[in-house]
Amino acid sequence: MTDIRIPKEAAPLLPYCRPSLNSRSNACFDTYADFIIFVASYGFYKTGKDGNQAVSEFLDQPYPVDIDIFKNRNLFPQILFLGISLTGSHKIVTDEERLARMIENYAFQGCRELNELLKKTIPDAFHIELASLVREEGAL
């Protein structure tokens, strides 16, 4: 069983996850898995291959998320995408532990970036910032 832990830097962003106890009205993410995959994708986008640095501090709460949850929510292809994209090889796809650590590392990077963004905006408008980010950064 492989778990993906939530880095400590994710704490300020947890209110934007609906399962969070102190979730806000403009919370965007239905599950912590959705949140992790979003922030890991952004972290990878922002830091590239350099961003895969081992993370040492994680939150006790929420608990780590089993990788099967990612699979069930059809998020596994994206993990595979990030693994292949990072290594340039398909060999990584069979190593779930490595994939999990990689996701943790990029989630850390993504959280750090979004924390900075959060500081520059008001909490009520953070979802707008995220949407703008998606729109601007994801331009084809």
Place this chain on the structure above:
Amino acid sequence: MLFKELRIKDFLIFKGTNLIEFPSVDESDSSLVLVLAANNAGKTSIIRALRFLCYGDLLGYSDKPFELINKAARNDAQSNIDGWVQATFIDNKKTVTFKRSISAIKIRNGYNLNSITLQKIDHKPDGDRFAQDQTVMQRQLEKLVPKELFDYFYFQGEDLAKQLMEGTRHTSIASGFSKMLHIEAWTQAASNVLAVGKKFEDELRNLVRSNREYHDKLEKLETFRMNHNDFQDKLKELASEDKEVNRSIIETSNKIIGLTEGGPNEQWAERLKKCRLEQKKSEREIIDIDNNICRIVSDTKGIPFLVKEFSAVSLVLKEMQDANLLPADITEGFVERLLKSNTCICGRPLHLVENQVERNCIDEYRNRSLSSELNSGLMGLLNALEEESKSSYKRKVVAFIKSAGEAIGKRKKLIVKQYELGVEIEDLEQKLSSAKHEEVSRLLRKARTLNKRRLEIKDDQTNYESRMKATKRLLDDLNIEVQRIANQRNISEENNLLKCQEHATQIHKLIHQSLRILKKSFHEIMQSSISQYYDTVVTDGTKAYIDPESLLPAIKTLEGDTQKNIGGGQRQLLVISHIIALSQLRRELHNQLYNLKIGVGKLDDQSFFMDSIFAPTDDVYARHVANILHGKARQILLLLAQQQWHESVRGAIEPHTDKVYRFRLFTNKENVKEEDYFVNYQQKKVSLVKLLDNKGSEEISYSRIEEIN
């Protein structure tokens, strides 16, 4: 009551028939009859004889009443004997004679009383009438000569003075005055009326007690009636208030209409309303958009950040396809099962231990196989990266970007719109506020309050109406019930009793008031009179005072203390002054009643027998008394002893004497000399004693009354 004549036969000192005739007097006149007597000639016997006549008083002879008959007459009598006193009175123009006789039966050693009888003759123009009933006669006589006042009318010197000086304590004389002046009648009338009132009250109480049920019902009826009236009043008040509130509502509404109808205010208010609606709508739209944006963000799963890597990853996946790794048709599970079965899928036997080639071949299979999950994941990824695929990442990203852009744009517009609406709302509020908005608001508040009050009034009206209806029903029922009971009882009797009781109370009050006024008037007349005759004569500064209640006299010093020890002359003066004052009062009363045309007879028709009024008096007071005596009372009989008939008295009395009598003492006493018993009257010597011849035998003394001409 005046005397016409007085006859005395063989009674006490008087022997034979003795007569005193009183001069007839006109209504305005007065008369003075003088009786001169020797000392011990028995002049007081006249008054005693009167007492016998009036009341049947045995005058101390109750053991041997026959001794009231003159002793000399008894001695002379051969058989039964009688003595009597007879008086003819004129009272209220009627002449009546009363006669009381005592008869005795002669026995061997003396007499025994036979009878004492009273007779009455009414002298009428058509003849005399003899009365029969002694009790009635006695009552009539006592009415003419009240017992309480006997000593006042027919008095002996100092005795009356002493009685009067006892002051208000002497209730019998006071009570006599009260009778004489009809005060007692007033008091009696008052107490009778009171008794009647009490009787009415008792009857009423009995009637009321017997009709307690009726009264209870009446009381209840009254209570309900009051409640009914209260409700009616309350409803009237509410109706009036309702009218007023309604008027205020119309007035307020008109004002509001006047302030808001037409003009920019109304348009502003309308626009403000719309703006607020739009603002709320856009708020809701923003919320919807925000929710949509959140969903978009979530749905992207961060894929748009990976766009640059699409082609690289596609290449790796292509390579996997080229290397026949993908799709992973042979899975790890298949290889494991194959290895365990030792038979190839084509059916030929496998020799993996001995045959290196076969082992390498199977290992290669193992290396190139993927788990089904991984295969599925990679195939999904491959599919997503296919541009033509319906679920390709590229399409998704385009869709995300488009919908996010639209949502953000729309949101922006809404934000702008909201801002603009906010500005407009503020502007409109400002305009309305600076116009008459406040006044309208105030009026609207007032209208709301008035409407609320109107509803309350309606509630109250409904409430009171239902209560009034209920009370009316009860009242009707009670009325029927009361009527039913009333039919069974005599209400008119109760009403009559009530009226009678009220009248009795009023009459009682009236009598009391009248009596008070009457007594006050009596007192003033008597006080004025007694002051005139007493105060002006005495030299020691004392003053005569009439008690307002008893009308009895008293003497007071300058310091206001009651003086009881005064000289004999002053006492006599006080008595005479009081008699004169009383006569004045009666005369005054008579005149007043005469003026009012109330014929009650002559109230001052009163005779006075005055015995020895100068006895304890010095010359100065005697002269004063003598001077004031004449003309002050309608009829005076003055009994004077020889020694009181001195010059100063004689000078004052003699010219006013209408008739003069002497008591002539007939005696065989040895030491009596006729020459010692002469008095002067109108320059004549009048003898008061006649010596009897039969000296040596038993001592005899008796008197006879003889007129002096």
